[in-house]
Amino acid sequence: MLVAALLSGAVLTSCTDTPSGSGDAGFISGKGVITKLPVDEREKPGEVAGETIDGEPISLADFAGQTVVVNVWGSWCGPCRAEAPDLVAAAEELADDDVAFLGINSRDLNQAAARAFVRRFDVPYPSIYDQGGRTLLAFRGTLTANSIPSTVIIDEQGRVAARVLGEVSKSTLVGLVEDVQAGAA
Secondary structure (H helix, E strand, O other), rough: OOHHHHHHHHOOEEEOOOOOOOOOOOOOOEEEEEOOOOOHHOOOOOOOOOEEOOOOOEEHHHHOOOOOEEEEEOOOOOHHHHHHHHHHHHHHHHHOOOOOEEEEEEEEOOHHHHHHHHHOOOOOOOEEEEEEOOHHHOOOOOOOOOOOEEEEEEEEOOOOOHHHHHHHHOOHHHHHOOOOOOOOO
16 A cells, blocks of 8 residues: 555654653654645545543544544644644634644643643644544554654545645645645645
């Protein structure tokens, strides 16, 4: 599978140099490796569902028919903090284009740390609290479970259309979403 081959060839580096005890042990951040999938090679992820950091049920299926940006993040992750303002700006810019955003908070030891991150960066979209990393299993073959941050763009048919391993900028993300919505590979 093309995605698996590209994934295995990605060069990865350490997310942080020193463990903080906040859940970052063993996690790596990609170098912004971008993969766009041709329409005929796109596949649906497994079930992406759980509870938000506020305890409300949520599912990728809630956004059926929309383009969805799924961002995997942790409050302990430096590159996640660096990209947060760009994700917020992209979410605001794309709000009128039928684009939804969904976060997956990974490996934070408690929801309080995740909620503090959301407040600090004024994140306008919900995030699944995934302390154990189970939600990421839905993206087997697309995401490396320990690559934080990662961003996946789901097309209107619910299929993985693009991904970024590592920090993503607003302009890159908006461009990828526009390509996906235009049907470009």
